Amino acid sequence: MRWLAVCEDDIPSGDEWLSAAERSRQERMRFTKRRTEYRLRRYAGKRAVAVALGLTDRLAEPSRLAGVEMLNRPGGAPFVRLDGQDASVDVSLTDRAGWAVCLVGPEGTMTSGTLGVDLEIVEDRSVTFVADYFTPAEQAFIHTCGAPGSDGWAWSANLLWSAKEAALKVLRVGLRADTRSVEVSLDLQPRPDGWAALSVEASYAGVFPGWWRRDGAYLLTLAAREPHQPPARLDGGSDLAHGIPTHSWIGRPLVE
Ligand SMILES: CC(C)(COP(=O)(O)OP(=O)(O)OC[C@H]1O[C@@H](n2cnc3c(N)ncnc32)[C@H](O)[C@@H]1OP(=O)(O)O)[C@@H](O)C(=O)NCCC(=O)NCCS
Numbered sequence: 001m002r003w004l005a006v007c008e009d010d011i012p013s014g015d016e017w018l019s020a021a022e023r024s025r026q027e028r029m030r031f032t033k034r035r036t037e038y039r040l041r042r043y044a045g046k047r048a049v050a051v052a053l054g055l056t057d058r059l060a061e062p063s064r065l066a067g068v069e070m071l072n073r074p075g076g077a078p079f080v081r082l083d084g085q086d087a088s089v090d091v092s093l094t095d096r097a098g099w100a101v102c103l104v105g106p107e108g109t110m111t112s113g114t115l116g117v118d119l120e121i122v123e124d125r126s127v128t129f130v131a132d133y134f135t136p137a138e139q140a141f142i143h144t145c146g147a148p149g150s151d152g153w154a155w156s157a158n159l160l161w162s163a164k165e166a167a168l169k170v171l172r173v174g175l176r177a178d179t180r181s182v183e184v185s186l187d188l189q190p191r192p193d194g195w196a197a198l199s200v201e202a203s204y205a206g207v208f209p210g211w212w213r214r215d216g217a218y219l220l221t222l223a224a225r226e227p228h229q230p231p232a233r234l235d236g237g238s239d240l241a242h243g244i245p246t247h248s249w250i251g252r253p254l255v256e
Contacts, residue, residue, distance in 0.1 A: 001115070001228050002104045003220075004048035004237035008036065008248055011043045017062035018042060019069045033249040040100040041093040044237075045070035048102035049080055049091065051234045059236065077113065077172045092117040092169055096218070098246035099238075103222055103231060116169030117222045118162040121245050122214075124149065125157040133179045134160060141186075159212060159219050160184045166223040167200035167208045186212065195230035198223075215241040 015023050022042060029035040046068045050058045058064035069081040070093065080087040090105035096119040103117035127148050130139055138160050146152025163184040168174050181204065187197040195211045200223050202208065210223035211230045218240050222231065 001106065001222075001224070001231035002048070002052050002234045003101055003117070003222075003231045004044060004051065004104075004234040005099055005101045005240040005243070006040065006044045006047060007100075007238050007243060008040055008098045008246060010047075010238055011039055012062040012065075014062070017046065017065040019066045021071060022066075022069060025072075030255055031249070032252050032255055035255055036249055037095050037100075040095045040098075041102075042070050044095070044100035044102040045078065045080070045091055045093050047236060048104050048234055049082075049087070049089065051236045052089065052104045053082070053087070053107070056236070073172075075172055076174060077169070090114045092166075092222070094119040094165075096245075097121050098248065099218065099240060099243045101220060101240070104234070105224075113170060113172050114225050115222065116166040116171075116208075116210075116224070117220070118165040118169065120158045120162040120219045120221075121217050122151070122154050122158055122219060124154050125161070130157055133164075135180050135183045138184060155214070155219070159186070159214075159221065162219050162221040163198050163200055163210065163212060163223065166210060166221045167202060170208055170223050170225060171202065171205060190214075191230070193230060216243055217245050218243055 046065045049068050067083045070078055078091055078093050089107050092103045092115045094101050094117050101119050103115050105115050130142055142156045145156035164179050164182050167182050168177050182200050182202045185199050190196040194213045198210045198212050200208045208223040209227045212221040
């Protein structure tokens with residue numbers, strides 16, 4: 001597995017790097033936030049897949065990235081089409097506050113639904129949020145990390161939330177599912193490369209092993225159907241550890 005991060009400043013101007021299908025979906029998004037996030041995830045995905053598949057010559061000319069399409073299944077899960085053909089690589093996409101990450105699975109399998117990735121920031125979460133969306137064991141863990149309003153509370157609640165979303169992406173259901181139907185366990189000691197192990201147990205679908213890391217203000221989690229080594233960082237991305245959360249859409253909520 002490999003991963004790559006990009007930020008809003010990396011997105012090429014104009015639309016020539018998007019395919020006709022991607023542009024048509026973008027056209028339907030009237031809110032700047034949705035449109036910017038859609039473009040950001042597309043750019044992360046195209047860049048990651050181009051580097052992972054050795055198509056780095058396409059990065060020099062944005063229009064050549066149009067052939068690396070990030071499309072969606074009817075339920076929302078992403079898949080890659082390369083020059084009009086389904087690519088034999090699974091991807092998962094996520095963005096949060098001006099940054100996006102693409103996780104690319106091992107090459108050579110047409111299977112999709114093997115991976116899920118999720119990006120969050122360390123931000124406050126309410127007592128009600130924790131009580132409503134976490135299992136009793138997860139709530140107990142969050143309470144041991146700190147009181148409501150503390151950094152420990154915010155860190156642990158967002159990390160567990162992110163791991164749930166990553167696993168629910170593997171399951172291809174997203175937040176249609178009850179978030180308490182999956183329970184997260186964490187290894188708290190990161191390895192020298194920054195990754196620490198996690199696992200997510202789905203009451204109806206088994207256990208999904210994964211990894212998490214904290215990069216500055218950001219928390220990144222992934223889950224997979226099978227155990228894997230942590231993903232390697234692809235060349236050609238931006239450094240999430242120095243990422244500053246941004247909300248550029250606030251001053252211009254509607255697309256003009
Ligand atoms: C999956 C989900 C939890 C992610 O929401 P989020 O945390 O706000 O957003 P993230 O940036 O982390 O992830 C968004 C990406 O998740 C992926 N995704 C969406 N639905 C997915 C699903 N069912 N399974 C796996 N991945 C999914 C997509 O790649 C999406 O980006 P894209 O639309 O640009 O391709 C949320 O989109 C969801 O619950 N979706 C299912 C229900 C729904 O509303 N579907 C509407 C589309 S049919």
